[in-house]
Amino acid sequence: MVNELTELQDAAVLRLGGISLTLGGLLTAAFIIVVAGALSWAATRGIRRLRHKATRSTQALYLLEKMTGYGILIAGLFMGLSAAGLNVSSLAVFAGAIGIGLGLGLQGVVKEFVSGLFLIFDRMVSVGDYVELDDARGAIVEIGPRATRIRTNDNINIIVPNSSLIEGTVTNWTLKGDTRRIHVPFSVAYGANRSEVRDVVLKAARAIPFTLPETDDRKCQVWLVGFGESGLDFELLVWPTQDAVKRPAAMHAAYTWAIADALDEAGIEIPFPQTDLRIRSVFGHEGDDALEILGRAPKGRSRKATSDAPEPKAATSGSNDAVEDLLRPSSDPIEKERLSGEDR
Numbered sequence: 001m002v003n004e005l006t007e008l009q010d011a012a013v014l015r016l017g018g019i020s021l022t023l024g025g026l027l028t029a030a031f032i033i034v035v036a037g038a039l040s041w042a043a044t045r046g047i048r049r050l051r052h053k054a055t056r057s058t059q060a061l062y063l064l065e066k067m068t069g070y071g072i073l074i075a076g077l078f079m080g081l082s083a084a085g086l087n088v089s090s091l092a093v094f095a096g097a098i099g100i101g102l103g104l105g106l107q108g109v110v111k112e113f114v115s116g117l118f119l120i121f122d123r124m125v126s127v128g129d130y131v132e133l134d135d136a137r138g139a140i141v142e143i144g145p146r147a148t149r150i151r152t153n154d155n156i157n158i159i160v161p162n163s164s165l166i167e168g169t170v171t172n173w174t175l176k177g178d179t180r181r182i183h184v185p186f187s188v189a190y191g192a193n194r195s196e197v198r199d200v201v202l203k204a205a206r207a208i209p210f211t212l213p214e215t216d217d218r219k220c221q222v223w224l225v226g227f228g229e230s231g232l233d234f235e236l237l238v239w240p241t242q243d244a245v246k247r248p249a250a251m252h253a254a255y256t257w258a259i260a261d262a263l264d265e266a267g268i269e270i271p272f273p274q275t276d277l278r279i280r281s282v283f284g285h286e287g288d289d290a291l292e293i294l295g296r297a298p299k300g301r302s303r304k305a306t307s308d309a310p311e312p313k314a315a316t317s318g319s320n321d322a323v324e325d326l327l328r329p330s331s332d333p334i335e336k337e338r339l340s341g342e343d344r
Contacts, residue, residue, distance in 0.1 A: 029084035036076020044069040062127045066120055066143075112146045115162035119143050125165055125172055130246040132171040136160055139246060153247050173245050179212060180245050184236040184255045187228055189269035194232070197268060198222040201236055204262035208254060210244040231271030 044065050051061035120143055125131055130139050131150065138152035148165060150158045173180055188197050205211055205220050214220060218239040226233040236255060244251045263270055 025084040029080035032080040032083055033076050036072055036079070039076070040069045040072040043072060062143075063120055109146065112162045115166050116143055116145050116148075119148065119162055119165060124175065125170060129175060130173040131165075132173065133160065133164065133168065137248075153249065173248075174242060179218075179239050179242050181218075182238055182240055182245075182248075182251065182255075184238065184252060184259065185225075185233065186236065186256065186259050186263075187231045187233050187271050188263065189231045189271040192232065192268050194224065196266060197232075197234065197263070200262045200266045200268070201234070201259055204258040205236055205238050205255060208258055210241045210251070210254075212239045212241060214239075228271070230273055 047061060047065040047068060051065065054061060119125060125140060125148075127140050127143060131137070133150075136150050136152070136158040138150045138156075138158065140148060141151045141157075142149040143162070147159045147161050150160055152158065186201070201222050202220050206214075211220065212218060220239070221237040223235045223237060224232060225235050236259065238255065240251055260270070
């Protein structure tokens with residue numbers, strides 16, 4: 001019985017040139033490859049759990065996870081081929097033929113795999129970063145051998161080819177920094193006191209819990225950026241926390257709501273599209289006098305009341321945050337080095 005099993009194990013299944021594949025060798029190779037796959041799965045799963053619990057060095061753990069998984073699989077594959085009776089060094093010609101086939105038929109797959117390796121080692125975009133592409137915006141949760149998985153704030157998973165992150169333009173909101181300055185646009189009606197607008201909006205922005213404490217380099221500011229058709233266009237410049245930066249839609253909605261509440265409480269009008277008709281002259285009279293001739297003078301308003309009406313108060317200018325921002329010394333180390341060189 002033992003002799004029969006030995007003969008069955010040594011029975012040649014395939015002969016190719018000088019290579020003879022036996023049944024026992026193939027079974028041994030299959031066992032080694034299965035064990036290598038199981039070890040790879042267990043190792044990557046253990047490192048992934050450690051990475052999810054860690055608060056620091058998560059990128060290094062992700063790199064270790066991927067390299068460990070790939071390394072065990074490749075080592076198991078070579079060991080299985082060797083156990084099957086194949087001389088790995090003799091497969092150079094065969095590997096070259098496979099390489100040509102991969103280059104022609106699987107060019108896209110190989111391209112994405114190599115791009116994934118570049119992403120893992122380059123670390124310009126890493127797992128946990130909040131990125132924005134043309135068609136996707138969210139946090140990177142996985143960099144795979146073919147594609148990168150991005151999860152939006154609506155819990156939608158978007159699969160992006162790895163090459164798109166290398167060849168295209170990517171905005172990384174959380175690269176090498178704890179926060180970013182956010183611009184929140186808003187408008188008020190013409191005639192509003194600009195200084196009052198600035199004060200009430202800054203007070204509202206500072207009261208929001210995810211607004212970072214102000215420093216010399218990071219201040220909440222209000223800029224007048226334009227003259228719109230119906231009112232003055234402003235922007236609130238604010239530094240939120242990193243968690244808020246990763247949820248831009250909700251963050252902008254929170255600041256916009258706070259601005260609207262602050263303007264309502266202060267009695268500052270928010271503009272809306274409107275068209276005013278002004279009568280320049282009727283029989284030599286203008287304005288309300290012309291309307292009175294036409295029989296459409298405003299109720300309760302007479303010429304005397306018009307003449308006795310007080311002059312409107314001019315809006316005070318207040319502090320101009322944009323000027324202060326431009327006059328502040330640069331925090332860029334390269335610019336500081338250039339300025340110090342000029343002083344010398």
